[in-house]
Amino acid sequence: MGKRNLYLKTIPVEEAQALYQDALKAIAVRRTEKIPVEESLGRMTAKAIYARCCSPLFNAAAMDGIAVIAKETAGATQENPLTLVRGKDYQIVDTGDPVHPPYDAVIMAEDLLEAEEDVVQIMEAASGWQHVRPIGEDIVAGEMLLPGGHKIRPIDIGVLLSGGILEVDVIKRPRVGLIPTGTEIIEPDKEPGEGDIIESNSRMFAAMTINYGGIPHRYAPVEDDYDKIKDAIKKAHEENDIVVVNAGSSAGTEDYTVHILREMGEVLVHGVAIKPGKPVILSIVDGKPVIGLPGYPVSAYIDFENFVRPVMDKMSGERHYAGHTVKAVLSKRLVSSLKHREYVRVKVGKVGDKLIASPLARGAGAAMSLVRADGFCVIDQNSEGVEAGETVEVELYRDIEEIEHTVVSIGSHDLILDFLADLMPLSYPGTFLSSTHVGSMAGLMALKRGETHIAPTHLLDEETGVYNVSYLKKLFPGKCMALIKGVKRIQGIIVQKGNPKGIRGIEDLTRVTYVNRQRGAGTRVLLDYRLKTAGIRPEEIDGYDKEAATHMAVAALVKNGGADAGMGIYSAAHAMDLDFIPVGEEEYDFAIEQESLELEEIKKFLEVLKSSAFAQKAREAGGYDISHAGEVARL
């Protein structure tokens, strides 16, 4: 075997953070700069700002009308109107005009009787300073406009300028150098070959850096070469306040980062009890923080949040919360190890009054799960897990307002869910569809537990030959249920282009390799039914136990040679340019409680199902009959 580092020893997250923050105390300091107020939006004030002048700058009319001398209007009444002459007794003023001595009050235009040109009558005396905005009413010269440590908003820009301030001292944005490393890494604009990994982490880090108030500097990828990586770190170290090296932070044969950082400076931490994200390196090189992060996108993301963001915050004086924390009910049991703190990605939906958190894939490589998730459920290192139904804290990275306007769908998978998720926010900005694919039965169980608004389902009643209805009646006794009609779709066997194995139907599955769907999926129920009809036992099929979670995953496995055949829908075969042997048509509908039909978001969902935009997408995908889409059948 090649040379490997000692296997990482890990320390708890807080300990690593505290140790590093402590070591950085004297180093990661705030620096300030002076910038024009007009360019200060979102910047943090470095110290209190005091007004240079008053606003208004002078006594000003607060109404359109005339400026008068209050004590000379005494005695005016309805019965005894007082006559005033322009230039002598009054001046015409519009709102905002100065009120000069000897004038000290304003009478509104509506309260005047015009006697003749430049002569008016008033029927009520004016009190001193009425309808006059005194100098400094809004801002007094010398008063504090903003404290230090304040993030400048639009209204702050307004009052700073009104208070005579043109420049402000703000805290400098930390510059973050980002170095991608790895011989297998290629830039995104190159065509990737086998063994290549498209560089994306440094772009993700750059965007995170911007979101956290820093200035990102990305460098070109560096191959796995001790000296080249060292040179790259040197250069980034000169040009930035913080350096992030990604990846090579683990203990493999080609993981040089930790050795280089030990040579260049001091490594304080190598390995943290966090999952995903264990192989993180926290070091200080010549007075600046240099951090090594692992390469898997989810690990990289979580470690940036936990170890780079706090260092940035220390320099920027800002305080970025990991996300708004909410309480949610966990929909599925989560087991975790005492060896680490685990960040489990969860989808969060609001169903009724409850927020529901549904765990997603936990692998460090599953970047899409981070895209699909709404937040993290953090399981403490001293916890072995959380039971379903328990209330957990979720760090949201999606707006709670968005979640509150999201239709939650848990159940069977179909490509039309993507079309609907696409069309919802485009048709009704601010409303969304979020779907989790667990199969028809599991979806209905989630609906029963109140964890979802709708449950897409295609379950065949073998006795009646009718889809879905009998399952709802059996599972929801005494409840007023409904089916939102979705599509009729063609199920069949997905095979490689040109059908090289000559598969003609179910009976041929015994002589090829197969990929199945997970237990409870309607497609699997259909297969089992057809196998039974054909008198074939599951054991006769090579791959019956190999499971994929979606139609697209099945199609992808066939495409890549992982299996010769798999059951699925036509549109998935079509999308992957595969061949398709039809087996039968089925009804894919959305189970729902009748009272949920009153929700605004569900009404919008129905509109989208009935829209011509949806019809067009379904037509393009092929294999769908949408003639009843959006109709509601109350059971």
Next chain:
Amino acid sequence: MGKRNLYLKTIPVEEAQALYQDALKAIAVRRTEKIPVEESLGRMTAKAIYARCCSPLFNAAAMDGIAVIAKETAGATQENPLTLVRGKDYQIVDTGDPVHPPYDAVIMAEDLLEAEEDVVQIMEAASGWQHVRPIGEDIVAGEMLLPGGHKIRPIDIGVLLSGGILEVDVIKRPRVGLIPTGTEIIEPDKEPGEGDIIESNSRMFAAMTINYGGIPHRYAPVEDDYDKIKDAIKKAHEENDIVVVNAGSSAGTEDYTVHILREMGEVLVHGVAIKPGKPVILSIVDGKPVIGLPGYPVSAYIDFENFVRPVMDKMSGERHYAGHTVKAVLSKRLVSSLKHREYVRVKVGKVGDKLIASPLARGAGAAMSLVRADGFCVIDQNSEGVEAGETVEVELYRDIEEIEHTVVSIGSHDLILDFLADLMPLSYPGTFLSSTHVGSMAGLMALKRGETHIAPTHLLDEETGVYNVSYLKKLFPGKCMALIKGVKRIQGIIVQKGNPKGIRGIEDLTRVTYVNRQRGAGTRVLLDYRLKTAGIRPEEIDGYDKEAATHMAVAALVKNGGADAGMGIYSAAHAMDLDFIPVGEEEYDFAIEQESLELEEIKKFLEVLKSSAFAQKAREAGGYDISHAGEVARL
């Protein structure tokens, strides 16, 4: 009188919004553009984005170790280890390396016994595809990565690139033309004279435009001239998607905007039942929205929120909520008129479990109240007001996280509150001090009602000569109270520079004009005590009924000739470069419930009070004795 428009007729807010949105239906449409993924942070997808390639692109090792052929490892056990030879039976792989046929499984390095160079032993059989990330595990080519109408986040940039996407179709940002008008308006870099108003609204609008996803184009201020304003609107109309004219939207002699817009296009609304912000103009000129907004900063802000933002959202496909809405208990009765929907600025504090909303100044010109406030309490047009203690909805424009880490102070005013508000976030990022100035007594009552953490107070017990203690004992019977010692400060008479009226003490106040503090203010209690001692009746003092709310407001009035004298603290006189006749020293402390001393934020507040940074600021301001600052006296 000059020519005035008819007085505005107003229509309800929703009606105005609906009418305008309806008229804009075919006009304010979303346009799209293609941009590089790397520059797409925060942009809104125009349509669904599908992956071009799989991730991983190949079957990849998920662990460091060796790639083997699973079925050839069958039979290996602890007792009967199997010997494998490099090149024939296995290949060395690091995490991420491709696993080529015939290899189909990975055994971890930790599970290997090294027999000799290039020969290893295994003690357990490998199952097919173990520790292998199959091609497309994360992303399947052809699968939807993001739906349309999705705001792109850092992680989305990562998966788009990993999925082989380099460019995305996003919705174009609306361009917003901003035209300041008014002969009295001057640019901020000019020295203002009497009658001038510093242009700040267009800068505030520009910042709001950026926050709401648009591109602002500011134009130079235009004087009140029909043709010049018309030309400016024409130009801005050509160059932008939305035009905002500010101000001249009312019905005064020089308010040309509505006439110009009637000539150029169609005015749909002039005047909305909203306070502040009534004189708004909603028009359509040649297929584009042109909006006239009033000049008072608070009106301008609220109208931009209510009438410009929705038009921007329509074009951008985004949905900007006015603010996160929270429920809070109102601390003070609010009376409103049935004539309009009113936006009352409120400070929001979290005391115990409750959010408390405290109303601030309601004038349209009080821009500083918008800076000091945390959100709006919106009183419906069909409501006459809200009683104290009722729960109201508040549209927050400050982060709830910030509010939850804010020490709430309600009570007497002193400049040191500014120093502390400045030092809190700078010393402890993410913690804040928010103070409302209502006088000592009103502050103690707020503390009693649980609306504040601390109540700054300086109330003299005339019998004992001791400050504060007796008031707490009397007002909080049976409660465990404490005083956080603040400062000893010098109270006195603030007079104009050089003391032109020759004021030497309280007895001289009878022959000058005076400005008093509001009822319940400690400074007023002190004055009353001194007047009584001197045998002077309040009626003998000209201006006893003229009230100002802070020391700085008193000083400003004296400075500007609004009064000859006013009682206040030395530092206020010093800050305004005025003269000061000392009257006596008093103790300015912070009343608090003992249990609140345990709060993290209060502990930080105490640290700041004891800090050398605070000491230095107090020294510079003058008139303070801080030798006991931060000490806690439990009563």
